[in-house]
Structures are given as C-alpha cells and as structure tokens.
Amino acid sequence: MEFLVSETRLDSGSRWLLGHAVAVFAFLYLPIAVLILYSFNGEGVGGFPPHHLTLDWYRTLFADGPIWDSVLNSLQVALAAMVISLTFGVPAALALERAQFPGKALFRRLVLLPLILPGIITGLSLLMLFNVMGTKLSLVTIVLGHGTALISVATTEVFAGLQKLDRAQEEASLDLGANYWQTFWRITVPNLKLPIIGAALLIFTLSMDEIAVSFFLIGRENTLPLEIWGRLRRGITPEINAVSTIIFVFSLVAIVLWYRLRVRGERAAEGTK
Amino acid sequence: MFSRAYKAAVTLPPLVWVTVFLLMPYLLMFCYSFWSVSASQTIEHSWNLANYGQLLRVEVYWQTLLRSMWIAARVTIFSLLLGYPLAYFLSFYAGSKKDLLYQLVIIPLWVSYLVRAYAWKTILGSDGVLNTLLQYVHLTKHPLEFLLYSPFAVVLTLTHIYTPFAFLPIYAALEHIPRNLVEASHDLGATPGQTFWKVIFPLSIPGVVAGATFAFVLSLGDFLAPLLLGGPSGIMISNIVVSLFGAAYNWPLGAAISFCMLLLVVSLLFFSERLEKKWSFS
Numbered sequence: 001m002e003f004l005v006s007e008t009r010l011d012s013g014s015r016w017l018l019g020h021a022v023a024v025f026a027f028l029y030l031p032i033a034v035l036i037l038y039s040f041n042g043e044g045v046g047g048f049p050p051h052h053l054t055l056d057w058y059r060t061l062f063a064d065g066p067i068w069d070s071v072l073n074s075l076q077v078a079l080a081a082m083v084i085s086l087t088f089g090v091p092a093a094l095a096l097e098r099a100q101f102p103g104k105a106l107f108r109r110l111v112l113l114p115l116i117l118p119g120i121i122t123g124l125s126l127l128m129l130f131n132v133m134g135t136k137l138s139l140v141t142i143v144l145g146h147g148t149a150l151i152s153v154a155t156t157e158v159f160a161g162l163q164k165l166d167r168a169q170e171e172a173s174l175d176l177g178a179n180y181w182q183t184f185w186r187i188t189v190p191n192l193k194l195p196i197i198g199a200a201l202l203i204f205t206l207s208m209d210e211i212a213v214s215f216f217l218i219g220r221e222n223t224l225p226l227e228i229w230g231r232l233r234r235g236i237t238p239e240i241n242a243v244s245t246i247i248f249v250f251s252l253v254a255i256v257l258w259y260r261l262r263v264r265g266e267r268a269a270e271g272t273k
Numbered sequence: 274m275f276s277r278a279y280k281a282a283v284t285l286p287p288l289v290w291v292t293v294f295l296l297m298p299y300l301l302m303f304c305y306s307f308w309s310v311s312a313s314q315t316i317e318h319s320w321n322l323a324n325y326g327q328l329l330r331v332e333v334y335w336q337t338l339l340r341s342m343w344i345a346a347r348v349t350i351f352s353l354l355l356g357y358p359l360a361y362f363l364s365f366y367a368g369s370k371k372d373l374l375y376q377l378v379i380i381p382l383w384v385s386y387l388v389r390a391y392a393w394k395t396i397l398g399s400d401g402v403l404n405t406l407l408q409y410v411h412l413t414k415h416p417l418e419f420l421l422y423s424p425f426a427v428v429l430t431l432t433h434i435y436t437p438f439a440f441l442p443i444y445a446a447l448e449h450i451p452r453n454l455v456e457a458s459h460d461l462g463a464t465p466g467q468t469f470w471k472v473i474f475p476l477s478i479p480g481v482v483a484g485a486t487f488a489f490v491l492s493l494g495d496f497l498a499p500l501l502l503g504g505p506s507g508i509m510i511s512n513i514v515v516s517l518f519g520a521a522y523n524w525p526l527g528a529a530i531s532f533c534m535l536l537l538v539v540s541l542l543f544f545s546e547r548l549e550k551k552w553s554f555s
Binding site for chain 2: 167
C-alpha cells in the first residue's frame with residue numbers, strides 16, 4: 001500500500017487527517033500532562049502558570065499511611081481477583097470452544113456481560129446477593145466482585161488464543177498416553193502462555209483501577225481508588241497528582257515489559273514455523 | 274477428541290460460579306424491584322408493581338433517564354468524530370509508525386478513570402488551569418463558571434474516557450479491510466472520496482457500531498463523573514440509583530431503575546449485534 005501513502009501524502013485530505021490526529025492526541029494527553037506537571041506544583045492543583053516547582057507532594061505522599069494501606073489492599077485484591085478470574089475464565093474459554101451443553105449461548109452472554117455492563121449494575125446486584133446471604137462487606141466481597149466481573153477478560157483473551165491453537169499437539173499427547181490433566185498443564189497451558197499472561201496483566205491493572213463495583217461492595221478497608229475518591233470529596237491537593245503519577249509510571253513500565261514479551265513470543269512462534 | 278469427563282471438568286466450575294455470582298444477583302435484582310420498604314425501614318417481600326408505577330409517574334425519574342441518554346448520545350457522537358478519523362489515519366496513512374501510534378492511543382486507558390476525571394476537574398474549575406490561563410493571557414477577566422459543574426464538563430470528560438474505546442473496534446475493522454479492494458477501487462478510477470464512502474466506510478460499519486455501543490452504554494451508566502464534575506444540572510440516572518441505595522434507603526425502587534437499565538443495555542447489545550452481523554462481509 002506504499003503507493004497510496006506516497007501518492008496522497010500531500011493532498012488536502014490526508015493533511016486534514018494528520019491535523020485531526022494531532023488534535024486528538026493533544027486532547028487525550030492534555031489531562032495526563034496537567035496531572036503530572038501539577039504534581040510538582042507548590043501552589044496547589046490549579047493556577048497558571050505553575051509556581052514553585054517542588055517535590056514536597058511526593059514527600060507528603062511517602063509519609064501518608066492511609067494511602068499506602070490502601071495501595072496494599074488494592075494489590076491484594078488485584079492478585080486474588082486475578083486468581084479467581086483465571087481459575088474460572090480459562091476453563092470457560094475451553095468450554096466455549098470445545099463443549100456443547102444446554103444453555104451455552106446464555107452462558108457465553110452471561111460471562112461476557114460485565115465487560116460492557118456499567119459497573120453500577122454488577123456492583124448493586126452483588127450487593128443484594130451479599131445482603132441476602134448475610135455476608136459482611138469487606139475486601140473479600142470486593143475480590144468476589146472483581147474476580148467475577150473480570151472472568152470476561154480472561155475468557156475473551158484465552159478464547160482468541162485457542163482459536164489460533166493447533167489441536168494436533170494435544171491430540172498427540174493424548175494418543176501417547178498422557179491423561180487430560182497432564183495434557184492440560186504440559187501442552188494446552190504452555191501454548192496459551194501469552195494470552196494467559198496478557199489476561200493476567202490486564203485483569204491486574206483493571207482491578208487496581210476499578211471503582212464502580214468496589215463503590216458498593218466496600219467494607220471498612222479502602223482500596224486505592226476509593227481512598228482517592230474519599231479525598232476528592234474532602235478537598236484536593238497535588239498529593240493525589242503525585243500518587244497518580246507514580247501509578248502511571250508503573251503501568252507504563254508494565255505495558256513496555258508486556259509488549260516486549262509479546263514481540264519476543266511472536267518472533268519465537270515465527271521461528272518454529 | 275475430548276471426552277465427556279474433560280468437557281464436564283472445564284464446563285461445570287465456571288458454570289456454577291457464573292450462576293451464583295452473575296445470574297443469581299441479576300435475578301435477585303429483578304425480585305427486589307417488586308418488593309417495598311416498610312415504614313420501619315425493613316424490606317417487605319410482598320410482590321407488586323408499585324416501583325415500576327412510580328418510575329412512570331414521577332417525572333424526575335424518566336426526565337433524568339432522558340437526560341442521561343442525551344449525555345450518552347453526545348459522548349457517543351463526539352467519541353466517533355474523534356475516534357474514526359484517527360483510526361482511519363492510523364490504518365491507511367501512518368505507515369511504519371502505525372504500531373507506535375496505536376500504543377499511544379491505548380496508554381491513556383492505563384491512567385485510572387477516576388484520576389482522569391479528577392484531572393479534568395483541576396483543569397476546568399473556576400481557579401483551575403484553564404480559567405487562570407485565560408486570565409493570564411487576558412482573554413477573560415473573570416473565571417468562566419460554566420466550564421465545571423455542568424453537563425458540558427460531564428460530556429467532555431466522558432468523551433475523553435471513551436474515545437479510545439470507540440477507536441479500538443473501528444481500527445480493528447479498518448485493519449481487516451482487504452487492501453486489494455481499495456487498490457481495485459483506485460485502479461477503476463474512483464476518487465479517494467468515492468473509495469472512502471463506497472468501499473472503506475461500509476466495510477467499517479461493524480466497528481463503528483461496536484465502538485458506539487461501548488461509548489453509549491458505558492457513559493449511560495456512569496455515576497462518578499457526574500458526581501465529580503456534573504453539579505446539580507449534570508445528574509444522571511445512576512446518581513439517583515446511588516442515592517436510593519444510600520441515604521434515601523429505598524433499595525426496591527433503586528433495583529427497579531437498575532433493572533430497567535439492565536434491560537435497556539441488553540436490548541441495545543442485541544440490536545447492535547444484529548447491525549454488526551448485517552454489515553459484516555466475512
């Protein structure tokens with residue numbers, strides 16, 4: 001398609017498209033840039049131009065016990081949610097690809113629904129369930145909420161991976177006398193390594209960031225987004241910018257690592273062909 | 274090749290989990306919507322349609338629902354207007370920079386939703402970045418008050434959040450268009466405009482429908498952006514639900530509204546799936 005690019009590079013249509021793309025990127029990154037910039041602003045979260053650039057807000061942040069407690073809570077919740085979502089999401093993908101059973105269409109829709117459903121509906125319906133069952137709200141209820149809602153992510157990713165998978169290897173393994181359990185762990189899972197790791201990372205970050213479901217299932221201990229939410233309502237300082245900046249940097253590192261892993265995996269896959 | 278035992282082993286655990294933690298809660302929400310709250314603040318398990326009657330009768334409920342749909346519709350339109358040309362540019366004109374630019378669209382998704390809404394608040398506030406900038410360059414003398422605590426702020430913030438969501442399926446659809454179709458159109462003498470409207474755009478419609486559905490449904494159910502930036506005129510239907518489950522303590526009425534939202538979402542998904550199928554070419 002090179003000819004299309006070179007032929008039309010200078011026409012007004014593509015120049016308009018380029019300008020539009022630049023404007024959209026500016027729009028997408030403006031709040032992030034402001035957020036990071038004002039985490040160094042001595043004068044508070046607003047006010048142009050920024051004054052007295054300082055690291056004070058980071059210092060306040062590192063001395064802030066409740067924030068770090070909530071970070072710890074969020075990390076625990078995200079890890080536990082990841083385990084639940086993968087434990088049920090990977091078999092669900094296998095079931096959808098390989099088994100026929102009554103209610104399969106409904107099952108598929110139900111599993112995927114939380115992906116598109118506004119979090120408030122998932123959160124409230126679970127709140128009613130826990131209320132009827134007499135379960136006290138705590139980090140455990142949040143884990144159940146996140147774990148359940150994010151099964152959809154594990155299932156979608158793994159299902160896509162399964163469709164590219166060559167079944168011959170599994171067949172060979174079974175023919176050569178391995179049982180299903182061995183075949184699952186030694187053939188199926190290693191072949192699905194990339195989609196599973198991808199799903200795990202995605203579930204982890206989505207859970208760290210989740211607020212709409214957690215909002216209704218929270219007990220006494222806060223997750224990080226709910227801790228931030230509580231502070232936003234009390235009045236805002238650049239400390240929130242500072243913690244957001246740190247999380248952003250961590251997420252960026254995670255994406256870059258994941259991206260390199262995937263590129264290496266794809267190269268390896270091409271090498272074996 | 275897979276035995277019955279294998280199929281049962283992969284099917285039953287997720288099936289049971291999903292039944293307990295997804296299906297039952299939705300059904301329970303449906304049950305709750307017929308119950309009521311007694312004078313002593315306990316839930317009465319008597320079945321009637323009073324909650325649904327109230328939804329139809331009390332203006333503020335369906336007016337707020339209509340306003341939410343109008344806000345969601347604006348968010349959808351703006352997200353498509355921003356997302357479609359961007360996806361088209363990346364897919365057809367970005368050349369070797371394609372992958373990098375694609376990652377650049379995704380990265381904002383990794384900044385917490387809440388944090389991005391908060392960032393807009395610090396930009397739009399009366400002593401926020403934008404107002405102080407305007408005064409700094411002497412464009413305005415007083416802060417523009419309409420920027421924050423208005424439906425405008427909600428639409429702007431939600432558009433910012435859902436533009437990448439609208440972009441992704443459109444980009445995927447554009448990437449799947451066989452390039453020889455585009456070449457054939459050029460070779461047969463179509464202008465770039467004709468090629469776009471007669472070949473590319475029709476083939477990208479499934480992506481547009483998917484992107485629009487994402488943006489509409491997710492912004493329709495949002496309650497955090499309105500709480501943070503909406504002010505009294507930017508209240509959305511989910512905010513009413515939140516207050517019914519909180520201070521107003523009327524879970525059954527809240528459940529009735531939630532269930533209507535659930536029905537609305539599911540029927541929208543149904544229609545968008547039909548539309549996507551109708552317009553898909555493979």
